[in-house]
């Protein structure tokens with residue numbers, strides 16, 4: 001790890017020209033341009049056994065808007081961009097600390113993905129788009145009671161991903177958690193497939209997978225409606241994702257545990273959301289064929305636990321958005337439902353995992369054991 005500067009020989013005259021050019025440029029820069037205002041992150045993404053990327057969001061300026069030339073004061077939005085730094089050559093399963101020199105208090109730590117039979121813990125929660133105090137309470141409860149190595153957010157981070165002003169508040173609320181854990185976000189329908197979502201979390205592919213210890217994790221994009229501009233393009237995207245999913249599951253059949261995260265649930269106990277064809281239903285046969293351990297989702301603002309074809313489906317959408325009732329449990333399928341703010345913590349030990357849904361007061365709503373002795377207690 002470290003910074004290595006390499007290059008060929010630069011002659012004396014050329015060096016002189018370069019130094020003069022730099023001095024001339026520096027003289028042109030106003031002093032305040034040296035330090036951009038950080039309004040998001042740092043957030044640590046793409047964490048693997050040997051690599052990690054640290055991203056932060058900066059505000060360069062604000063844009064004012066109005067519907068008349070003399071009334072350009074009716075709305076204001078920040079001009080945002082992301083900045084990132086990537087590291088390679090790290091050691092697996094080790095905690096690293098980072099800081100941004102010149103920015104007091106901007107820093108944190110993360111743990112690289114362990115390799116082999118190593119215990120770890122992760123947190124899953126989602127639908128943080130509204131009721132910001134509740135979102136803050138959930139984040140604080142996670143930080144206080146759980147020390148996750150990483151967080152999976154099941155989507156709907158903000159109420160409209162294309163509204164710039166909403167992102168700084170999301171990052172401000174999440175900051176205590178992002179300072180300690182790697183972050184793997186899922187695209188929700190409220191992100192509106194925004195370029196900002198992809199930029200701020202350095203998303204390189206709408207669906208991807210990673211390993212952590214002996215477990216395999218798959219992050220899917222279930223937002224069919226915003227995936228592309230035309231119906232044909234949406235279907236092509238969906239078919240490509242299904243083909244990729246089957247290939248990825250087939251290649252990771254040796255993993256001790258196989259987890260999937262996506263936004264939309266194929267099964268729900270919310271009556272008004274039942275019925276009709278759900279695109280995510282296309283994935284259910286693959287989950288069953290390749291023995292997925294559990295699928296974590298959001299979209300419905302409550303906690304739900306269903307068991308279908310040996311696969312656990314857990315809806316964890318209690319991160320702040322207004323709660324939905326769980327008024328229609330599914331016969332022979334639904335194991336537990338509760339309309340309550342919560343998060344899910346999963347402790348992995350060897351080939352087993354304990355998944356607990358936890359309310360704000362620390363009460364365990366549901367406890368499921370995955371692995372060699374798969375059971376619900």
Ligand SMILES: [Fe+2]
Nearest residue numbers: 156188189299
């Ligand atoms: Fe949603």
